[in-house]
Amino acid sequence: MTYVDDDGSSGSGDDVNLLDGHKRQAGMALNSCGGRKRGRKATGAAIVDAMLEIVAASKMRASAIAKNEERFSINKCIKVLDEMQGVDEGIYFLALDLFEDHPNAREVFISLKDEKRLPWLQGKCGVSSS
Numbered sequence: 001m002t003y004v005d006d007d008g009s010s011g012s013g014d015d016v017n018l019l020d021g022h023k024r025q026a027g028m029a030l031n032s033c034g035g036r037k038r039g040r041k042a043t044g045a046a047i048v049d050a051m052l053e054i055v056a057a058s059k060m061r062a063s064a065i066a067k068n069e070e071r072f073s074i075n076k077c078i079k080v081l082d083e084m085q086g087v088d089e090g091i092y093f094l095a096l097d098l099f100e101d102h103p104n105a106r107e108v109f110i111s112l113k114d115e116k117r118l119p120w121l122q123g124k125c126g127v128s129s130s
Contacts, residue, residue, distance in 0.1 A: 072106040074099050080110060086118055094125035 070076070077099045081087060087095075098105050098121075105124065112120055 072103065072110050074106065077106050077109055080117070084114075084118060087121070091118075091121055091125055091127055094127070095121050098124055 074096075078096070081092065081095055095109075099109070109117060109120065
């Protein structure tokens, strides 16, 4: 930044005319460069901190999603299905297709009480309970 001191005083707090026609106080023109460097460092540190927070939040979200997917995985549904009594082969294979095609169905299936799972599967697979 180039400036011209009209009255020859230095650092008196008087206005200084810049070559571009704007006025600034003499003290500001001399000290602003160092302040800008400190400001840039502080801003850079704030940006780094914000990015680290974003990364941490992203990792937490990914972990939560993975836990949720694991909880309602096809493997878990098959394990529960295998443990159920009274599931005929037709319902079993239709349930596998249902679990593969509809992730929300897996969540409902796992969340149901044991005695409600077979009637729910039969309804979803279009099979009567007779």
